[in-house]
Amino acid sequence: MKSQMFGVFALLTIFMQLVEQTVPQFVSQRALYEVRERPSKTYSWKAFMVAQIVVEIPWNTVS
Amino acid sequence: MGVITGDMLVDCRLRDESFQRKTGYVQQQDLHLPTATVREALVFSALLRQPSSTPRKEKTDYVEEVIELLSMREYSDAVIGELGEGLNVEQRKRLTIGVELAAKPQLLLFLDEPTSGLDSQTSWSICNLMEKLVNNGQAILCTIHQPSAMLFQRFDRLLLLAKGGRTVYFGDIGKDSSKLIDYFVHNGADPCTEGTNPAEWMLGVIGAAPGAKTDIDWPQVWQESPEKQVIQEELDLLEQSGQDLEEPTATPEDDKESQREFAAPLARQISIVTKRVFQQYWRSPSYIYSKAFLSVGSVRKFLLCSERGADADHSTRLHSLVSAFSIWIGVCKA
Numbered sequence: 001m002k003s004q005m006f007g008v009f010a011l012l013t014i015f016m017q018l019v020e021q022t023v024p025q026f027v028s029q030r031a032l033y034e035v036r037e038r039p040s041k042t043y044s045w046k047a048f049m050v051a052q053i054v055v056e057i058p059w060n061t062v063s
Numbered sequence: 064m065g066v067i068t069g070d071m072l073v074d075c076r077l078r079d080e081s082f083q084r085k086t087g088y089v090q091q092q093d094l095h096l097p098t099a100t101v102r103e104a105l106v107f108s109a110l111l112r113q114p115s116s117t118p119r120k121e122k123t124d125y126v127e128e129v130i131e132l133l134s135m136r137e138y139s140d141a142v143i144g145e146l147g148e149g150l151n152v153e154q155r156k157r158l159t160i161g162v163e164l165a166a167k168p169q170l171l172l173f174l175d176e177p178t179s180g181l182d183s184q185t186s187w188s189i190c191n192l193m194e195k196l197v198n199n200g201q202a203i204l205c206t207i208h209q210p211s212a213m214l215f216q217r218f219d220r221l222l223l224l225a226k227g228g229r230t231v232y233f234g235d236i237g238k239d240s241s242k243l244i245d246y247f248v249h250n251g252a253d254p255c256t257e258g259t260n261p262a263e264w265m266l267g268v269i270g271a272a273p274g275a276k277t278d279i280d281w282p283q284v285w286q287e288s289p290e291k292q293v294i295q296e297e298l299d300l301l302e303q304s305g306q307d308l309e310e311p312t313a314t315p316e317d318d319k320e321s322q323r324e325f326a327a328p329l330a331r332q333i334s335i336v337t338k339r340v341f342q343q344y345w346r347s348p349s350y351i352y353s354k355a356f357l358s359v360g361s362v363r364k365f366l367l368c369s370e371r372g373a374d375a376d377h378s379t380r381l382h383s384l385v386s387a388f389s390i391w392i393g394v395c396k397a
Contacts, residue, residue: 047332
């Protein structure tokens with residue numbers, strides 16, 4: 001039981017770290033999207049979010 | 064600030080949803096994805112913003128045309144890069160214009176101070192470029208700040224606004240700004256002396272330049288001037304002709320497509336955008352390197368502690384695994 005709890009805790013810490021790694025990349029891209037590509041209706045925010053999530057999957061699975 | 068009311072008509076019909084897609088807006092700042100090349104940036108814009116009924120081949124051909132038009136052939140495969148490396152300021156400005164052109168705006172290309180922050184030679188070549196576009200049949204609306212006399216005369220018509228958005232002058236500039244100067248002198252301004260920049264003189268006359276003041280209420284003068292009458296009549300005529308051909312010229316399918324919020328369907332948007340983000344990650348390898356480091360490091364740690372701790376209990380092993388993880392991720396962040 002104890003080690004199970006610890007496992008969950010460990011998973012959560014790792015997850016937090018991953019988020020922290022991803023955010024800087026995400027923020028810079030979002031800036032570009034909001035200023036230039038959304039007002040000119042280039043693509044929708046759905047496409048933007050899907051791309052941002054999909055792109056993280058390979059690296060994070062490997063490591 | 065002034066309040067302006069009225070109808071906004073596009074081709075004699077009220078402005079609709081599609082207006083944003085049918086105009087190109089060249090922003091003052093040159094914002095680009097630093098990892099993409101010039102051609103990729105243009106293709107991206109063309110694929111997503113031209114109507115989805117246009118075949119892909121036609122769009123990429125059009126991009127080549129744009130590259131030719133903007134004389135960007137030499138560096139069409141160069142990476143844009145951060146400011147200070149990669150493309151220089153003029154090339155960036157050209158690309159910003161190009162990205163909007165690649166979207167093939169049907170109505171209007173709007174440029175927000177395209178010459179600000181550029182030296183006079185570069186401004187001149189941007190003006191050449193705009194002239195080229197006009198000769199190719201593109202309508203251009205452009206705001207400008209403190210133009211030199213040479214640049215000022217390259218524009219066809221001027222809309223001069225006073226504080227609060229009140230019209231001071233709207234009409235042709237004329238050769239050597241003659242029409243503009245005539246208008247102001249005719250209404251009681253001091254004549255523009257030889258060698259004065261008409262753009263600066265004009266601001267001085269209406270009292271907008273620092274230190275200048277005027278007793279004449281120029282917007283009022285404009286309201287009563289015969290020049291305004293002529294323009295108003297022309298506008299009325301345009302509106303009238305629009306009402307005459309009330310039948311929409313476009314077919315219903317055409318219309319439906321132009322009413323949609325985005326040109327490309329969602330699935331295509333997703334695939335194109337995802338591809339670009341992958342490419343961006345691939346070309347900025349520090350992120351992937353740190354990820355790789357992290358995984359190699361943790362595996363090593365893990366092996367180490369499993370060898371050593373054959374008799375150690377489960378939770379100890381888990382603990383060292385976690386600490387290894389945290390350390391490595393911490394390192395990567397730094």
